[in-house]
Amino acid sequence: MYIDPIIKGIEISDIRKIHERLSAYKNVINMTIGEPDTDAPQKVKEAIAYHALNSPIKYSPVGGMPELREKIAKFYNEKFGGNYNKDNVLVTVGSTEGLSSTLKTILAEDDEVLIPTPAYVGYEPLIRVARAKTIFMDLEENNFILTEKILEKYITSKTKLIILTYPNNPSGITLPKEEMIKIVKFLKDKEIYLLSDEIYASIAFEKFTSFAKYYNELKEQLIVVNGFSKSHSMTGHRLGYTLANEKLQAQIKKISQYTVTSASTLSQYGAIAALDYCSDTTELSEIYKKRVYYFVEELEKLGFKCLKPKGAFYVFATYKTIDKFKNVGSFDFILDLLEKTELAIIPGITFQVEGYVRFSIVHDLPVLEEAIARLKKYIESK
Amino acid sequence: MYIDPIIKGIEISDIRKIHERLSAYKNVINMTIGEPDTDAPQKVKEAIAYHALNSPIKYSPVGGMPELREKIAKFYNEKFGGNYNKDNVLVTVGSTEGLSSTLKTILAEDDEVLIPTPAYVGYEPLIRVARAKTIFMDLEENNFILTEKILEKYITSKTKLIILTYPNNPSGITLPKEEMIKIVKFLKDKEIYLLSDEIYASIAFEKFTSFAKYYNELKEQLIVVNGFSKSHSMTGHRLGYTLANEKLQAQIKKISQYTVTSASTLSQYGAIAALDYCSDTTELSEIYKKRVYYFVEELEKLGFKCLKPKGAFYVFATYKTIDKFKNVGSFDFILDLLEKTELAIIPGITFQVEGYVRFSIVHDLPVLEEAIARLKKYIESK
Numbered sequence: 001m002y003i004d005p006i007i008k009g010i011e012i013s014d015i016r017k018i019h020e021r022l023s024a025y026k027n028v029i030n031m032t033i034g035e036p037d038t039d040a041p042q043k044v045k046e047a048i049a050y051h052a053l054n055s056p057i058k059y060s061p062v063g064g065m066p067e068l069r070e071k072i073a074k075f076y077n078e079k080f081g082g083n084y085n086k087d088n089v090l091v092t093v094g095s096t097e098g099l100s101s102t103l104k105t106i107l108a109e110d111d112e113v114l115i116p117t118p119a120y121v122g123y124e125p126l127i128r129v130a131r132a133k134t135i136f137m138d139l140e141e142n143n144f145i146l147t148e149k150i151l152e153k154y155i156t157s158k159t160k161l162i163i164l165t166y167p168n169n170p171s172g173i174t175l176p177k178e179e180m181i182k183i184v185k186f187l188k189d190k191e192i193y194l195l196s197d198e199i200y201a202s203i204a205f206e207k208f209t210s211f212a213k214y215y216n217e218l219k220e221q222l223i224v225v226n227g228f229s230k231s232h233s234m235t236g237h238r239l240g241y242t243l244a245n246e247k248l249q250a251q252i253k254k255i256s257q258y259t260v261t262s263a264s265t266l267s268q269y270g271a272i273a274a275l276d277y278c279s280d281t282t283e284l285s286e287i288y289k290k291r292v293y294y295f296v297e298e299l300e301k302l303g304f305k306c307l308k309p310k311g312a313f314y315v316f317a318t319y320k321t322i323d324k325f326k327n328v329g330s331f332d333f334i335l336d337l338l339e340k341t342e343l344a345i346i347p348g349i350t351f352q353v354e355g356y357v358r359f360s361i362v363h364d365l366p367v368l369e370e371a372i373a374r375l376k377k378y379i380e381s382k
Numbered sequence: 383m384y385i386d387p388i389i390k391g392i393e394i395s396d397i398r399k400i401h402e403r404l405s406a407y408k409n410v411i412n413m414t415i416g417e418p419d420t421d422a423p424q425k426v427k428e429a430i431a432y433h434a435l436n437s438p439i440k441y442s443p444v445g446g447m448p449e450l451r452e453k454i455a456k457f458y459n460e461k462f463g464g465n466y467n468k469d470n471v472l473v474t475v476g477s478t479e480g481l482s483s484t485l486k487t488i489l490a491e492d493d494e495v496l497i498p499t500p501a502y503v504g505y506e507p508l509i510r511v512a513r514a515k516t517i518f519m520d521l522e523e524n525n526f527i528l529t530e531k532i533l534e535k536y537i538t539s540k541t542k543l544i545i546l547t548y549p550n551n552p553s554g555i556t557l558p559k560e561e562m563i564k565i566v567k568f569l570k571d572k573e574i575y576l577l578s579d580e581i582y583a584s585i586a587f588e589k590f591t592s593f594a595k596y597y598n599e600l601k602e603q604l605i606v607v608n609g610f611s612k613s614h615s616m617t618g619h620r621l622g623y624t625l626a627n628e629k630l631q632a633q634i635k636k637i638s639q640y641t642v643t644s645a646s647t648l649s650q651y652g653a654i655a656a657l658d659y660c661s662d663t664t665e666l667s668e669i670y671k672k673r674v675y676y677f678v679e680e681l682e683k684l685g686f687k688c689l690k691p692k693g694a695f696y697v698f699a700t701y702k703t704i705d706k707f708k709n710v711g712s713f714d715f716i717l718d719l720l721e722k723t724e725l726a727i728i729p730g731i732t733f734q735v736e737g738y739v740r741f742s743i744v745h746d747l748p749v750l751e752e753a754i755a756r757l758k759k760y761i762e763s764k
Contacts, residue, residue: 001573001602002542003633007487010636016444035441048648049431057618059417062398093475093620096643104511105389125640129486160384191383220383236439236647238475251385254392258507261478264646265618266430 010125014350025342029371032344034169036233036313037362038284044232047273048266060265062257064091068268071275072241082212087246090253093263095199095227095240100126101256102223102242106193107132111160116146118316118351120169132160136352144173144307148182161193167200167208170351170358171316172292172309177209184214187221195223200312202231202281205289208311212243219245231281232274237267288313291361291368298372302379313361320355324382330354341374392507396732407724411753414726416551418615418695419744420666426614429655430648442647444639446473450650453657454623464594469628472635475645477581477609477622482508483638484605484624488575489514493542498528500698500733502551502579514542518734526555526689530564543575549582549590552733552740553698554674554691559591566596569603577605582694584613584663587671590693594625601627613663614656619649670695673743673750680754684761695743702737706764712736723756
């Protein structure tokens with residue numbers, strides 16, 4: 001029976017494949033997954049439990065409850081200097097559905113989408129399903145910093161969209177503000193969309209600048225994607241949102257409606273509580289900062305070189321600085337490491353950068369110490 | 383800026399448009415919406431509240447928790463004579479996402495999809511987005527009963543899929559078992575998928591036969607779509623599922639993963655409770671049966687003629703049997719009715735059948751009596 005060949009051609013992600021191998025090991029330290037180990041705030045849990053028992057959990061209005069949309073706009077304006085109102089906000093089933101509904105609305109066959117590497121793995125399959133083409137921008141020679149100059153080199157008449165992810169998954173890096181300003185100026189009035197995936201914006205180790213700050217300059221073009229999975233450890237509640245001009249949102253909303261109807265009403269109550277009581281995520285950021293800084297320092301003692309994370313909970317490190325691993329492929333590296341030490345991480349090739357690996361820092365210090373000990377033993381054994 | 387012309391061309395549904403007008407009226411009886419007025423079972427609410435407070439609500443496995451998938455398979459096998467196991471089950475964000483991910487996986491450009499009328503409004507936009515074409519099968523001359531003979535007339539070399547919805551929205555009718563058997567035999571071994579949308583199967587006024595009973599005959603072709611929104615009044619929790627052969631599900635799962643990641647973990651706990659404690663929906667069916675039968679009887683006293691519902695909570699009735707309305711369009715009919723009586727219903731044309739209207743029977747008897755009184759007055763005033 002017929003199955004769409006594009007869908008057939010999409011591979012299950014490396015991350016999932018590695019994840020599935022883990023059950024074969026007894027004493028695994030799992031640093032593969034992008035899920036906070038922290039729990040949702042107590043206030044959020046209580047609000048959800050309260051409404052589960054006491055409110056009729058009916059269909060939410062398509063695109064999200066007006067009350068929540070208003071709070072999200074206010075949050076973005078206050079925290080990130082945006083200029084949004086509730087009609088700029090679309091509430092989605094996690095940021096994933098925000099991405100998927102947006103890409104479906106703005107991409108056409110043969111369009112080109114530019115993404116700097118290392119790149120999050122969820123974009124390319126969605127772009128492919130939209131019959132468009134992903135062009136990865138290799139930034140290794142510039143220390144993975146995107147500049148207006150580099151961007152310009154990749155732009156063609158087919159470029160429809162640029163996707164930027166800061167703080168970045170898998171590296172935690174951000175874009176220097178002076179480069180942001182140049183990129184905004186460069187893109188202004190071009191027929192090119194900018195999608196800024198800011199899902200890690202609330203886990204920041206120093207002041208984070210959102211593209212929302214430049215919404216006035218890029219009103220027609222800018223789509224910000226965000227959600228509550230990482231900022232409030234609400235992954236299982238599937239609640240995200242996008243910010244864009246009202247006209248574009250009206251179109252994306254139609255796709256969202258026919259794809260999912262709307263996000264869970266109960267999760268929306270949880271999100272309201274998150275914004276009402278827990279919009280300050282400094283404490284969470286401090287937890288991850290401490291861990292990430294510790295891990296970077298220890299990795300570099302072992303001879304790795306890391307991109308310096310400014311947020312999120314990942315460390316992206318190269319082992320090419322350690323002579324004996326110089327010519328090892330990243331998939332081979334992580335498989336051998338897993339087999340010998342039961343430490344599970346993700347190869348850089350998954351994010352389009354060879355010679356690197358990603359560590360998810362979703363464990364507390366004792367586990368991180370043990371991970372470092374295993375790595376040390378592994379390197380010495382070679 | 384570019385927006386996909388197909389998406390631009392999709393209209394916001396009539397139902398929503400009418401719904402939006404309602405705020406202008408003070409004393410509306412709203413019989414437009416397909417949402418149960420009943421509440422989710424207490425056991426479901428308690429399970430959700432319990433897990434919200436006490437379980438870590440992390441990402442669910444893509445495609446749904448194994449425990450829930452197993453229970454769904456068992457439920458369908460026991461209740462509807464299916465032959466499924468957990469790998470046949472994909473848990474989705476409401477039945478809507480099940481539909482959307484399935485159609486995206488199996489449809490290609492220029493494919494034809496056959497749907498009998500009256501037809502649920504959510505299919506056509508999804509088919510259009512997949513670049514395929516909807517062919518509505520007009521069954522009015524055969525009392526809206528699909529037969530193998532009629533189906534055969536519509537089949538072309540381009541037919542890729544047939545979508546059947548029984549108990550039907552908007553009419554509540556089902557397909558006679560002898561016709562089902564003929565249709566199954568006719569479709570067997572053809573390169574045509576059958577999608578059976580059984581979202582109302584648990585609200586049945588007499589024994590309902592699911593296409594799941596014929597899974598062995600249509601193993602390669604059959605996709606059953608269902609969910610907890612109508613059977614357990616869980617609309618706001620967004621939890622549905624599809625049943626199909628394992629190979630097809632593996633493909634649909636990839637699309638589902640990249641579109642939404644997975645359904646809400648908390649909603650899945652609710653669904654487990656629904657199956658554990660409330661899988662018998664006889665009581666709910668009795669509530670709707672009593673109301674629907676009452677409403678049909680009263681409508682016919684007024685001169686309407688109704689399709690006889692065997693399930694769901696709708697009445698689809700023609701006013702062409704009332705002389706003075708014979709030549710009135712259904713949109714004009716419902717707008718005038720709304721303006722004069724503040725009774726809100728949906729025109730048949732929304733479901734591709736002119737001269738009919740749909741009543742959602744999601745109110746208790748006193749409200750239904752009032753609706754009938756308003757209709758009576760309206761008819762007499764003409």
